[in-house]
Amino acid sequence: MNALTLPATQHDLDLERPLAARGLHLGYGRREVLRGVDLDIPQGEVLGLIGRNGAGKSSLIGCLLGLLRPQAGQALVFGGPALRMDDARKARLGYVPQQPQAFGWMKVGQLFQYLGQLYPGWDPAHATALLRRWEIDPGRTIGRLSPGEAQRLALARALAPRPALLVLDEPASALDPVARRELLRELVGQAMDTGTTVLFSSHIVSDLERVASRVAFLHQGRLLLDRALDEVKDETVRLPLPAAAAARLPAALPGELARRTLPGGAVSLVVAGRAGWQELLLVEGVRTDRLGLEDLFVEVAG
Structure with a gap:
């Protein structure tokens, strides 16, 4: 496996590879949360990170952004080490945590005026449009916003500087279906218009299917x-195998994602890709069932 390399100087931003990681390991006591995670997200891609609640999605995002220190491995943001992220990289990054926090005593408009002085790319017109579209009054005190309003505000904060990299950790959990759809439409539009790279974590499979160009399944x-x-x-299938065929299976097939024993010794396999399992179709009684993303989620994580 190739090691990650640092750029020649700390301020040379690698915009073609906004986010990357090799061999991330993270544990708390005896509990392993991340076990050798590798990831590369090229410019302009919308990556949907899927997994059950508690699968480690927030921990992975924390390591990728330098908010958590892994026991092993390394993450890079725009080519520089995430644990030592400089201001040039922070200015190009938009981040919405699972539970957004802000200055509760400030008014929304005051917060945006303050942030506009910190971010070189802050777009006041875009910020105003986002607040209007998501019905957030600039005169409201932040601490008095509802959970849904607070989450929409956090999203507007992240989108207003038109970041090159946008990382969202379960950003729609407090939003109603209409607000979720508007958010997803905004993400797709910004990614297409400006080439923004998006990492979007969610356990709501239908949300990911609407926006993601790529899917990473953490389990x-x-x-x-x-x-x-x-x-x-197109290439993820479920293969129900009768007992006679199941008895001759190797320990693992190429692309195997899940294996479940059925009554009578039969087996249900879930595989991704086109190689390594087609010969099973020659066995009498074997068929393929195409799986959508939600069905895949249930089969693997259920």
Whole structure:
């Protein structure tokens, strides 16, 4: 495996690879949260990070952004080490945590005026449009916003500087379906218009299907799947095998994501990709069931 390399100088931003990681390991006591995670997100991609609640999505994002220190491995933001992120990189990054926090005593408009002085790319017109579209009164005190309003405010804060990299950790959890759809439309529009790279974490599969160009499936601390969404839809299948065929299975097949024993010794396999399993179709009684993203989620993480 190739090691990550640093740029020649700290301020040379690698805009073609906004986010990357190799061999991330993170644990708390005996509990392993991340077990050797590798990830590369090229410019302009919208990556949907999927996994059950508690699968380690927030921990992975924390390591990728330098908010958590892994026991092993390294993450890079725009080519520089995430644990020593400089102001040039922070200025190009928009981040919305799972539970956004802000200055509760400030008014929304005051906060945006303050942030406009910190971010060189802050777009006042865009910020005003976002507040208007999401019905957030600039005169409201932040501490008096509802959870949904606070989450919309956090999203507007992240989008207003038109970041080159946008990282969202379960950003729609407090939003109603209409607000979620408006958010997703905004993400797609910004990614297409400005080439923004987006990492979007969610357990709401339908949200990811609307916006993601690629899907990474985190399960038990490992990335089981990291592929283009179209490939996942076209090449992920479930194979119910009768007992006679199941008894001759190797320990693991190429692309195998899940294996479940059925009554009578039969087995249900979930595989991704086109190689390594087609010969099973020659066995009498074997068929393929195409899996959508939600079905895949249930099969693997259920």
